Amino acid sequence: MENGKVRIGFYALTSCYGCQLQFAMMDEILQLLPRAEIVCWFMVERDSYEDEPVDIAFIEGSVSTEEEVELVKRIRENAKIVVAVGSCAAHGGVQSWEKDKPIEELWKAVYGNATVKFRPKPAKPVEEYIKVDYRIYGCPPEKKDFLYALGTFLVGSWPEDIDYPVCVECRINGHPCILIEKGEPCLGPVTRAGCDARCPGFGIACIGCRGAIGYDVAWFDSLARTFKEKGLTKEEILERMKIFNAHNPKLEEMVDKVFQEVKE
Amino acid sequence: MSNVYLPITVDHIARVEGKGGVEIVVGDDGVKEVRLNIIEGPRFFEAITVGKKLEEALAVYPRICSFCSAAHKLTAVEAAEKAMGFAPREEIQTLREVLYIGDMIESHVLHLYLLVLPDYLGYSNPLKMVDEYKKEIGIALDLKNLGSWMMDELGSRAIHQENVVLGGFGKLPGKNTLELMKRRLREALPKTEYTFELFSKLEQYGEVEGPITHLAVKPRGDVYGIYGDYISASDGTEFPSEGYKEHIKEFVVEHSFAKHSHYHRKPFMVGAISRVVNHADKLYGRAKELYESHKDLLRPTNPFANNLAQALELVYFTERAIDLIDEALAKWPIRPRDEVEIKDGFGVSTTEAPRGILVYALEVKDGRVAYADIITPTAFNLAMMEEHVRMMAEKHYNDDPERLKLLAEMVVRAYDPCISCSVHVARL
Numbered sequence: 001m002e003n004g005k006v007r008i009g010f011y012a013l014t015s016c017y018g019c020q021l022q023f024a025m026m027d028e029i030l031q032l033l034p035r036a037e038i039v040c041w042f043m044v045e046r047d048s049y050e051d052e053p054v055d056i057a058f059i060e061g062s063v064s065t066e067e068e069v070e071l072v073k074r075i076r077e078n079a080k081i082v083v084a085v086g087s088c089a090a091h092g093g094v095q096s097w098e099k100d101k102p103i104e105e106l107w108k109a110v111y112g113n114a115t116v117k118f119r120p121k122p123a124k125p126v127e128e129y130i131k132v133d134y135r136i137y138g139c140p141p142e143k144k145d146f147l148y149a150l151g152t153f154l155v156g157s158w159p160e161d162i163d164y165p166v167c168v169e170c171r172i173n174g175h176p177c178i179l180i181e182k183g184e185p186c187l188g189p190v191t192r193a194g195c196d197a198r199c200p201g202f203g204i205a206c207i208g209c210r211g212a213i214g215y216d217v218a219w220f221d222s223l224a225r226t227f228k229e230k231g232l233t234k235e236e237i238l239e240r241m242k243i244f245n246a247h248n249p250k251l252e253e254m255v256d257k258v259f260q261e262v263k264e
Numbered sequence: 265m266s267n268v269y270l271p272i273t274v275d276h277i278a279r280v281e282g283k284g285g286v287e288i289v290v291g292d293d294g295v296k297e298v299r300l301n302i303i304e305g306p307r308f309f310e311a312i313t314v315g316k317k318l319e320e321a322l323a324v325y326p327r328i329c330s331f332c333s334a335a336h337k338l339t340a341v342e343a344a345e346k347a348m349g350f351a352p353r354e355e356i357q358t359l360r361e362v363l364y365i366g367d368m369i370e371s372h373v374l375h376l377y378l379l380v381l382p383d384y385l386g387y388s389n390p391l392k393m394v395d396e397y398k399k400e401i402g403i404a405l406d407l408k409n410l411g412s413w414m415m416d417e418l419g420s421r422a423i424h425q426e427n428v429v430l431g432g433f434g435k436l437p438g439k440n441t442l443e444l445m446k447r448r449l450r451e452a453l454p455k456t457e458y459t460f461e462l463f464s465k466l467e468q469y470g471e472v473e474g475p476i477t478h479l480a481v482k483p484r485g486d487v488y489g490i491y492g493d494y495i496s497a498s499d500g501t502e503f504p505s506e507g508y509k510e511h512i513k514e515f516v517v518e519h520s521f522a523k524h525s526h527y528h529r530k531p532f533m534v535g536a537i538s539r540v541v542n543h544a545d546k547l548y549g550r551a552k553e554l555y556e557s558h559k560d561l562l563r564p565t566n567p568f569a570n571n572l573a574q575a576l577e578l579v580y581f582t583e584r585a586i587d588l589i590d591e592a593l594a595k596w597p598i599r600p601r602d603e604v605e606i607k608d609g610f611g612v613s614t615t616e617a618p619r620g621i622l623v624y625a626l627e628v629k630d631g632r633v634a635y636a637d638i639i640t641p642t643a644f645n646l647a648m649m650e651e652h653v654r655m656m657a658e659k660h661y662n663d664d665p666e667r668l669k670l671l672a673e674m675v676v677r678a679y680d681p682c683i684s685c686s687v688h689v690a691r692l
Contacts, residue, residue: 014305016424016684017281018330024378025412027405027423044378046278046388046673064305086650094327095307098317109311111523114516120306138328140423202420202427202434207323209424240320 009040009054013061013068015093018140020060026143035154041189050074056153058136062088062095062123067122069129069200076130083126083149084132087139087244091211094139095123096246113171127248134159137192139209139225139244145194162194163215166206170197178205183242184229185254187261190218208244212251220254234259267292272665277673278388279379281331282683286672287519288657295661297455300655300676302520304687310636312476318344318606321633325624328459328638330423330465331374334367335588335617336624336685337428340638342491345430346611354610356432356440357491358588359418362488363428364615365585366414369407370422371618372536372574376463377404379507380571383674384466384551401457407578410452414585419440439596442589449586456578457550463575464558468568471659471660471676472652476564478514478538479506479527480623483612488539488546488580490616496542497527498564505614508513508623522686524647525639531647534620535679536573537562551580567652568678574618606631617641619680635636641688642679643677650681 010020015138020043023029040048050071053058057079065067077084084090092099099107103122126132136145136159165190168176177184178200187208199206212218220241227237238255245251272288283304289297309328313321326333326342329363338360345352352360375606377400378390412422417437419425427434437445479497481492495511496502503511514523526532540547541564544555557560561572592598610627620641627635652675660668671691 009654012283012304014307014687016327016330016332018327021330021374022423024374027409029391030394033394037388038391042276042278042283043281044279044389045389048276048278051275063304064307065303067303068305094324095309095312097324098308098312103309106308107306107310109314109431110306110308111516114505114518116516116518116521118303118305118521120521121308123305140330198420199426200436204420204426204429204434205425207320236317239316243320243324 004035005107006035006056007037007039007054007059008056009075009079010043010058011040011050011060011071013059013060013089013126014073014095015086016087017060019109022140022143023058027148028147032150033150040181048096051078051192053078054080056083058083058085059089060085061128062093062178063126063129064095066119066121069115072130074124081133082130083134083136085136086126086141086179087137087209088123089126090135090137092123092125092247093245094243097243098247099123126140135161137210138195141196153227161214163217164191164193165189165213166191166193166197169193170200171194173197173201174198178203179226183230185230185232187223187241189223190241207220208241210246212248218250220251221258224255224258228258239242268296272605272668274669274673279382280681280683281329282681282685282687284681284683286669288661288668288672290661295657297398298657299519300653301651302522302683302687304521304645304683305522306631306687308391310638313633313636318628318633319430319630321636322430325638326424328640329682331371331682332417332619332685334363335615335622337419337425338364338624338625339613339615339622341428341430342613342615343602343626344562344628345607345615347626347628348607348611350431350606351611352432354597355592356518358592358681358687359433359436359598360428361416361490361587362585362592363415363425366418367583368387368490369409369578369580370411370415372578373404373407374410376459376571376574377401379677379680382410383677387462388568403458404686407455407459409453409682410448413448414445416428416518420633429601431604432568434599434600436600437591442593446586446589446687449582452582453550453579456582460572460575460579463572464561466571468561468566469528469656469671471576472568473566474655476567476648477527477530477532478541478564479534480538480542481611481616481623483543485547486546487548488493488543492614495614495621498538498541505623506612508612508639512644514643520646521684522643522646525644525645531651532644533567533648534641535562535570535642537564537567537618538620539569540573540576542571547580549583551576551583554579567675570678570680574680583673610635619682620644640682640685642683644681645681646686649681651677
């Protein structure tokens with residue numbers, strides 16, 4: 001920190017720019033300004049420097065090109081704290097939904113036989129390439145997620161991950177249960193809370209945009225069993241759970257287990 | 265022998281949505297080549313949603329873009345509903361338009377104040393304007409918050425709305441909320457007019473003056489608006505939305521992950537100015553008066569007019585939303601949703617997103633997406649944008665490179681490009 005100002009970089013990889021937009025749209029950002037120096041943030045600052053040292057580097061987006069692999073490595077070298085922001089940076093994002101399809105096949109479906117001079121790669125979370133210190137979850141993250149993380153950093157502390165599911169907030173709000181009462185495939189039980197159960201509040205089943213709860217307490221298997229009882233096939237269950245969790249190492253194994261039980 | 269010098273490049277254009285750069289190649293006889301490099305990685309939205317359940321694909325499409333996620337959601341849902349032969353009730357359609365207007369207001373305000381204005385006032389970053397331009401920043405925040413709040417109430421949130429579903433909405437706000445929305449819109453009107461006055465004073469660079477073909481969705485019901493089933497061109501032609509492929513050809517260029525498009529073999533423009541050029545006769549209220557008194561600035565021949573056209577639309581859509589809410593309130597109480605029978609079929613929806621025509625073509629089979637084609641306004645604009653940057657470069661390649669870079673960026677920013685949208689979401 002120089003002159004008591006915290007040096008901040010906000011970097012974008014392949015994404016929708018929604019995390020930055022959410023960050024920029026916080027009214028509180030004006031209160032933060034006197035305490036911060038924006039070193040790199042192309043969405044708002046023309047005088048941005050990608051390769052300068054920063055105290056906190058926020059990275060949005062999945063790593064999806066060779067150039068982005070190099071960029072995240074440089075950011076890591078220059079930053080004291082690296083924060084993966086949003087579902088793309090933390091989990092690979094919706095563009096990872098078909099992560100097992102070869103990229104050549106995806107390319108062909110969209111671009112045909114044409115080529116461009118940049119090199120695309122399958123979408124991956126930032127952590128596949130560099131060490132990430134903290135994560136801010138959500139698609140997009142809530143404004144309060146940014147405030148909490150920044151607030152903790154500014155007082156020399158760090159943000160803790162939420163370790164309970166959307167269901168907790170849903171119950172507190174008293175919304176009717178989408179899974180039990182409406183019978184729809186709500187992902188609330190395996191998804192990290194913090195959104196105040198927004199979608200169930202609108203009568204909409206959770207699609208898991210904040211990603212699976214960490215600390216290995218996302219019980220994909222229990223939920224898969226419930227979905228199965230409601231008539232969903234294994235493929236349907238995996239498809240839905242993979243929208244925001246395609247890179248989760250436990251997912252397939254846990255869902256498999258439920259379907260193997262039947263055969264025995 | 266003629267020399268070619270090192271290109272003048274901006275690797276990463278600041279204050280636009282997404283990641284793109286400009287490269288201007290200059291030789292002894294002037295500008296040789298201008299390229300807009302679109303370097304943001306591909307996300308293959310069409311390829312990854314094919315074969316997926318319709319509802320899940322519809323939850324993923326808005327993630328193409330944050331600045332216009334509601335536009336993506338609403339257009340995708342309409343294409344899917346058309347494919348299944350379903351038309352929403354009139355009042356549902358009305359409220360969907362109010363939601364769309366929330367997106368329009370927020371997006372235009374962010375573009376004008378956050379991305380465009382700093383260039384004109386000599387700042388690199390809008391946040392630095394806070395002390396000197398308190399009033400302007402205050403207005404920007406108020407209007408932005410209004411647009412976001414409209415999306416919160418009708419769409420569930422300002423980015424990546426989940427509340428729009430096949431057949432209607434998950435849940436509708438109460439009557440009181442809609443009354444409050446009207447009041448807040450009415451209070452915002454003077455601020456939108458102030459914005460229009462402010463932007464009417466900004467320079468529109470003569471370097472890029474010249475004929476432009478404009479394309480815009482022809483609004484339904486002859487009232488200036490967002491939804492339509494025909495596309496009109498400023499050359500006087502008109503064609504049904506379903507026939508977009510016969511008139512607009514897409515092709516891959518090697519310096520861009522986003523495809524370029526031609527209309528009848530030529531670059532063209534879409535966006536607020538294109539809507540104004542093609543459909544100003546369908547404006548009404550205060551916006552109509554402002555259009556009449558500022559016609560010369562809202563002209564079809566300069567891309568910088570797009571900034572002022574967005575400001576005009578802020579006035580228009582704020583008034584329009586009030587009328588639409590009145591129409592909805594007249595039918596209160598409103599059931600939020602009708603059942604949509606899942607059927608096989610093909611549907612095309614064309615709407616006016618904040619940045620221009622957005623096309624969704626979806627084929628549904630057994631409740632799943634069998635085919636998807638999405639074309640975004642920025643993909644339509646890229647070829648024309650490159651032309652205009654070239655025109656600017658031809659006049660300034662001998663100037664200080666920093667000056668040229670800024671002017672080139674300003675041309676790009678006038679288009680309000682949304683690079684995340686443009687990348688790879690088109691299919692051959």
